[in-house]
Structure formats: C-alpha cells, structure tokens
Amino acid sequence: MSLPSETEAPERGISRRPVEIATALLLIGLAGIVLYDSHGRGAGWDGGPQNGFFPARVGWIFLAASLFILWQSFRRPDGVFVTYEQLRQVVRVLGPLVLFVALIQPLGIYVASAVFIIAFMAVVGTSRWWSIGLTALLVPVVCFWVFEMQFRVPLPKGPLEAMLGY
Template sequence: MSQPADTTGEAAGLSRRSVEIIVAACLIGLAAVVLYDSHGRGAGWDNGPQNGFFPARVGWIFLAASLYLLWKSFRSPRETFVTWWQLGQVARVLAPLILFVALIGPLGLYLAAAIFIVAFMAVIGAARWWSILLAAIIIPLACFWIFELQFRVPLPKGPLEAALGY
C-alpha cells in the first residue's frame, strides 16, 4: 500500500513539537516517581548515605534533563514528525500484536500465536488463505515441540492444552 500523494506540501499528522512535549511530560512523571520513592526510602545522609540517597540524585538530574527537553520542545519549529498515514501503518502492525499479548493469558501462548499469525498475515501480508492456515497450524506446533517437548521449557498454556493433557 503506497502513501497518498500530498498536494499541500506539508503532510498532515503529529507535529514533532507535540511528540516531544508528550515524551518530556512522561519523563517528568517518571522522574517524579523516582524522587517520591527515593525520598520515601530516605534520601539524606545519616552517618552515610541512606537507601534513597543516590536514586534521589539521579532523579534530580533526570528531572532537570526532562525539564530542559520540555523547554527545548516549545522552541522547536513546527514540522511533521509522523503523518497520519504512517501512524495508520504502525497501528496495522501494532493492533495484532496487542491482540496477541492480550490473548496469551486466557488462551495460552500457542493458541494466541495461531490467532496472531492469522490476523497478521491477513491484515498485513494479504496472503492466500491456505498459506495463512498452514502457517497458523505449523508454527505453533513446531514451537510446542521445540520448547515443551525438547527443551522442557513450560510456556503459558490455556484451556486447549489442558484439554489435551498438557
């Protein structure tokens, strides 16, 4: 699928400034969590450094760097970071992956992998139905044989494996 032609000269999408502001805000939040936790553990010096002394110092440096990043992001020029079309392409890849991770708990790794392969190959690959079905059966079975039977590494299982006695 090709990107649509741009007639305005500047593609519509997320600006670099807004992405940098969001990242800086997330980093500031992370620095606040580090500082809160390190001060809760004791960030002072009482006959030696307390548990949170060094993490607090790192947290303050992290906070200063994040604030600098936020300040710098407000001064950056308006330019497109990612177009909406490109973001849609990322979502096409990310959606089946999120579905896969969400299904591992209730269905087990192997059945979730089969569903992931079907969704990914159908949405992204636009492969033939028989090749999708073949891959969705062979790959999880091969992984089961390798990890469970040969290496004896237990991976998350669901109701299907329980019904089959594993």
C-alpha cells in the same frame, strides 16, 4: 523523493510540538515518582548508600533530561510528527498485537500466537493462505516444544493445552 511544489498541499498529520510536550510531561511525572519513592526509602549516605541513593541519582538525571526535552520542544520549529498515513500503518501493526496480548489469558500463549500470526500476516502481509496457515501452525508448535519440553519453562496455557493434557 521530490520536493513539494507550490501547488502541492503539505502532508497532514499530528503536530510535533504537542507530542514532544506530552512526552516530556510524562517523563517528568515518571522522574517525580522515582524521586518520591527513592527519598521515601532513604536517598542519603549513612555509612554507605541507603536503599534509594542510586535510584534517586538516576531520577535526578532523568528529570534533567526530561526538562531538557520540554525546553527543546519550544525551541524547535513545529512540523508534522507523523502523517495520518504513517499513523494508519502503525495501527495496522498495533491492532494484531493488542489482539495477541488480550488473547493470551483466555486462550494461552500458543493459541494466541497462532491467532496473532494469522491476523498479522493477513492484515500487514500479502502472504498466501497456505503459508499463513502453515506458519500459524508450526511456530506455536516449535515454541511449545522448545519452551515446554526442552527448557521446561511453563508458559500460559489455555483450554486447548488442557484438552491435550498439558
């Protein structure tokens, strides 16, 4: 990797400081929820630990770490957290994943997995159409055999499995 010259424009992207501040505030909020719930259950020691004793201790540690993250975000020099090109790559991976999760309920996990494999391999990968089709068929079939027939673990099924009698 070469160093940027004076004529090169710096890479554009999302700044680090706002991301770190937002993350710290989110974690502080989660720590607050843990502490509130723990103290509501009883976070003391009354002849032994009450229900919320250990979660409260973890909540306080979580809060301290979150405050440290917030403090550090103001001390570090600001820079680019993620470039727009890197973010585009994340969205390329996240898109098929969101589609997969959305399709589990209406289509069942096996058909949704096939759709996910097709979308992921077509969008992210550069695979041939026959390898995409073969993978999209074999992976759900093998998973069905392992989970449904061998381990007898029922996973969400859709209309295709109902039509096949499962």
